[in-house]
Amino acid sequence: MAECSVIDVLRRGQEWTEELKVLLAQPKLPSDQVELLLRNISGAFSEATAMSQNIVASVPDQRMPSTDENDMDAISSKKRRTQATPKFGGRKRANNSCNKVLRKSIDDEFQWRKYGQKEIFGAKYPRSYFRCTHKNDQNCQATRQVQQSEKQPDMYEITYIGEHTCKEAKKHCQQQEASYMINFKPNTNNALIQHFSSPPLSSIKHEQEEEVMSNQTSPGSIISHEQVNIPSDFLDMEPIVSDSFSMDFDGSSLELENIDSIFSFDQQYCSLFQV
DNA sequence: AGTATTTGACCCCC
DNA sequence: GGGGGTCAAATACT
Numbered sequence: 001m002a003e004c005s006v007i008d009v010l011r012r013g014q015e016w017t018e019e020l021k022v023l024l025a026q027p028k029l030p031s032d033q034v035e036l037l038l039r040n041i042s043g044a045f046s047e048a049t050a051m052s053q054n055i056v057a058s059v060p061d062q063r064m065p066s067t068d069e070n071d072m073d074a075i076s077s078k079k080r081r082t083q084a085t086p087k088f089g090g091r092k093r094a095n096n097s098c099n100k101v102l103r104k105s106i107d108d109e110f111q112w113r114k115y116g117q118k119e120i121f122g123a124k125y126p127r128s129y130f131r132c133t134h135k136n137d138q139n140c141q142a143t144r145q146v147q148q149s150e151k152q153p154d155m156y157e158i159t160y161i162g163e164h165t166c167k168e169a170k171k172h173c174q175q176q177e178a179s180y181m182i183n184f185k186p187n188t189n190n191a192l193i194q195h196f197s198s199p200p201l202s203s204i205k206h207e208q209e210e211e212v213m214s215n216q217t218s219p220g221s222i223i224s225h226e227q228v229n230i231p232s233d234f235l236d237m238e239p240i241v242s243d244s245f246s247m248d249f250d251g252s253s254l255e256l257e258n259i260d261s262i263f264s265f266d267q268q269y270c271s272l273f274q275v
Numbered sequence: 276a277g278t279a280t281t282t283g284a285c286c287c288c289c
Numbered sequence: 290g291g292g293g294g295t296c297a298a299a300t301a302c303t
Contacts, residue, residue: 114280121292129294133279145294 016040098161106146106156110168124150134166141165 020037023030112130120127125148132140142164149155163169 113278115297116295117281118293118295127293131295143294 013041098159100157100159102149102152102155103158104155106158110142110164112144120147123147125153132164132166132168134168138166140169142169 016037020034020041023034023037111133113133113135114128114130116129117126118129127145127147130144130146132142134140141162143161145159145161147157149157
């Protein structure tokens with residue numbers, strides 16, 4: 001239900017964007033119409049973001065790690081104990097951040113250790129569970145779930161849960177400044193993509209998947225003013241056409257570069273919610 | 276030998 | 290009650 005609404009909103013935004021492209025191609029820019037369309041587009045992003053927030057927030061989280069060492073004594077057999085001593089007691093689903101992305105590769109800049117795999121009811125492919133390799137030595141709580149996409153078998157749906165607190169995260173944190181930015185200056189709705197700006201660090205890719213990244217313009221060439229980051233995961237899914245526009249209205253200048261990257265982002269985000 | 280993966284068991288939560 | 294997330298012994302790999 002909510003998914004359909006998100007898609008509707010995003011498609012609406014896409015239609016407005018197409019209209020904007022037509023306007024921008026005109027020699028004499030109707031700046032009032034352009035501004036209106038920009039507001040509409042930005043508003044659509046905001047709306048879709050707010051709606052999707054509710055959807056993504058429902059992704060379950062990992063339980064709290066067990067600290068009960070004594071119950072090991074209760075193990076009498078080689079295999080798992082029976083439920084006399086509740087090893088899993090107190091498990092709860094914390095409100096850690098989670099972020100779902102679609103990728104061609106399951107590799108990223110972090111080291112993961114697989115700790116489980118499950119056949120998911122109604123799903124074609126099993127889901128694999130990974131935790132950060134530094135869970136034990138650095139108490140890093142980041143986990144991720146990887147599942148082959150049914151719609152696009154060459155892609156993987158990766159859900160990142162929790163954030164890295166290991167040294168690897170700190171190392172990659174600095175590289176994050178190279179992430180992509182988008183901006184709609186003349187309106188106040190630009191909080192919209194901000195929601196995407198806070199995926200777990202592990203979902204931000206830089207040096208990997210060059211074969212896709214090389215199709216893009218450099219990060220710095222994308223719009224900037226209000227700094228709104230887009231995870232590169234969304235941008236690297238499709239080649240991005242390098243259109244660039246510049247315009248003025250209300251006395252303030254607005255640059256529109258890589259506007260198609262916005263469409264691409266919109267479409268890819270849409271695909272995450274399609275049934 | 277140490278480390279990573281597999282896989283059945285276990286438990287929480289809807 | 291059952292689906293899904295995690296544990297941990299067994300196994301595979303380096």
